[in-house]
Amino acid sequence: MFRLPFAFIVTGMISFVLFHLLTLADFAGWIAGEPESAKGWFHVHLLVLGWATMIAMGAVYQLINVVLQTELHSRKLGWIHYGLFTVGTTGLLAGFRTVQTQWIASFAVLAFAGIILFAWNIGATLWKAKQWNPVTISAACAVGYLCLTALSGMMMGLGFRFDILGELHERWLGTHIWLGTVGWFGLLITGFSYKLLPMFYLAHGYPVKLQQWVIMAWNAAVLLGAAGFLTGTRMLVGAALLLLTAGLAFYNIHISQIARHKHKKTPGAGIKWTVWSARLLLAVCAASTAAYLFNPKLAADERIVVFVLWVYLYGWVAITMMGYLSKIVPFLWWTHKYGPDAGKKKVPTMGQLLAEKPVHTGLSVVAIGLGGLLVGLGLDIASVITAAGSLLSAAAIVYMLMIARVFTR
Numbered sequence: 001m002f003r004l005p006f007a008f009i010v011t012g013m014i015s016f017v018l019f020h021l022l023t024l025a026d027f028a029g030w031i032a033g034e035p036e037s038a039k040g041w042f043h044v045h046l047l048v049l050g051w052a053t054m055i056a057m058g059a060v061y062q063l064i065n066v067v068l069q070t071e072l073h074s075r076k077l078g079w080i081h082y083g084l085f086t087v088g089t090t091g092l093l094a095g096f097r098t099v100q101t102q103w104i105a106s107f108a109v110l111a112f113a114g115i116i117l118f119a120w121n122i123g124a125t126l127w128k129a130k131q132w133n134p135v136t137i138s139a140a141c142a143v144g145y146l147c148l149t150a151l152s153g154m155m156m157g158l159g160f161r162f163d164i165l166g167e168l169h170e171r172w173l174g175t176h177i178w179l180g181t182v183g184w185f186g187l188l189i190t191g192f193s194y195k196l197l198p199m200f201y202l203a204h205g206y207p208v209k210l211q212q213w214v215i216m217a218w219n220a221a222v223l224l225g226a227a228g229f230l231t232g233t234r235m236l237v238g239a240a241l242l243l244l245t246a247g248l249a250f251y252n253i254h255i256s257q258i259a260r261h262k263h264k265k266t267p268g269a270g271i272k273w274t275v276w277s278a279r280l281l282l283a284v285c286a287a288s289t290a291a292y293l294f295n296p297k298l299a300a301d302e303r304i305v306v307f308v309l310w311v312y313l314y315g316w317v318a319i320t321m322m323g324y325l326s327k328i329v330p331f332l333w334w335t336h337k338y339g340p341d342a343g344k345k346k347v348p349t350m351g352q353l354l355a356e357k358p359v360h361t362g363l364s365v366v367a368i369g370l371g372g373l374l375v376g377l378g379l380d381i382a383s384v385i386t387a388a389g390s391l392l393s394a395a396a397i398v399y400m401l402m403i404a405r406v407f408t409r
Contacts, residue, residue, distance in 0.1 A: 005059070005332065006332065008055065008057050008061065015046060016055075016396070019050065021393075022043070024393045045092060047314075047318075049089045049111070050093065051318075052318065054086075056184075056188055057085070060122060061078060066195070067131075067136065067192075068126070068136070070128065073121050077120070078118075078121055081121065084110055084113050084117065086114075087110055088107045088108070088113070104157045105158050112150045115150040119144070122139070123140070137191070138188070138190060139188065141187050141215070141219055142184050142187035142191060148226075149180035149184055159172070172230070175226050175230045178222070182244060185313075189320055190251050193274075197258050198258055200267035201261075203263065207257055210250045210257070213247075217246045217247035218247040221243035225237060241292055244285060244289075245282070245286050248285050252282050259275070266356075268359070270323035271323055272360075273367070274320040277315055277316045277319040277320055280311070281312065281315065281316040284315075303380060307378055319366065322366070322400075329354070329403050329407075330350040330353040330354045330406050333353065333406050334353060354402070359399075359402075362395060366395045370388075372388025
């Protein structure tokens with residue numbers, strides 16, 4: 001299966017470049033401005049739905065065969081899902097861009113329908129395979145939380161249109177963000193990493209007990225956090241942050257266990273960056289948890305919330321996906337174009353499709369730009385936000401174009 005994952009991944013890559021092109025034009029404007037504005041929601045959803053979720057869905061379609069060694073339940077359903085989700089996301093973004101509440105509500109329903117089809121397709125595939133392990137359990141939970149994220153988002157879209165949420169809007173917003181960031185992205189990345197990292201490290205014989213602890217702690221964090229935001233109970237949110245920190249600690253220890261059992265000198269530059277980003281997230285999560293437990297009112301400071309979301313969504317989710325793409329895209333393209341000729345005639349290796357040094361250089365510059373942006377956000381200096389953000393966007397565009405160039409090899 002090539003075309004379906006390819007469609008999602010390419011669409012996500014285009015959205016990523018578009019996000020950074022538009023960001024270059026007005027970085028300080030939307031970053032330093034009001035987070036809960038039409039401009040802010042447009043940029044956030046372009047990154048989260050157009051890029052990260054689109055890439056994640058394509059990766060799930062590609063990797064589900066590798067994990068389960070079975071066919072997808074329905075490719076046709078996958079294409080219908082792609083159409084509904086793409087049109088729904090595009091319309092939703094247009095609604096945010098033009099501040100059309102009717103568009104936001106209508107296209108949120110379309111995007112939600114696409115997500116439900118995705119969940120059905122993956123769920124039916126998992127049910128047919130009946131292979132329950134930390135990878136498949138994490139994927140199933142992640143897709144479930146994606147559905148809940150979409151449901152809460154659709155509720156807010158309808159709330160905008162018909163003004164039915166009132167004072168509950170902030171609670172739904174917190175729940176929506178928590179379910180999407182921690183539930184969908186968190187469990188999907190950690191779950192598939194149990195399969196991908198050992199492949200890239202060529203690791204064997206490593207202990208797997210911590211995978212179960214990650215799943216338990218992470219799911220408990222998602223459920224308690226969602227309940228805490230929805231009911232406005234600070235104690236539940238604090239408990240959720242503690243559990244998330246514990247889950248991240250277990251995850252990072254497990255990464256180290258995999259690395260210690262490696263049979264390959266290096267897993268590749270992109271994979272190293274995914275590991276470093278997980279270490280960064282653990283440090284920030286631990287500090288944020290301590291700060292919240294000391295003074296829960298800090299969660300109401302929009303500057304702190306924006307800072308933490310940038311660390312999570314870009315410092316971990318985006319960089320992890322960028323790192324994995326440096327391996328997944330060459331594998332996807334090599335298998336499609338050269339796989340049938342392997343062993344019959346001379347074909348390039350996957351390493352020749354994308355060299356490691358440019359990957360490391362590209363992600364290094366992205367990390368420098370992100371670090372500067374976080375300093376600017378922390379100190380609230382618009383000039384630093386603009387300069388560092390521009391460097392981040394320019395480096396990210398160049399990096400993604402470098403990944404896209406694989407398709408010309």
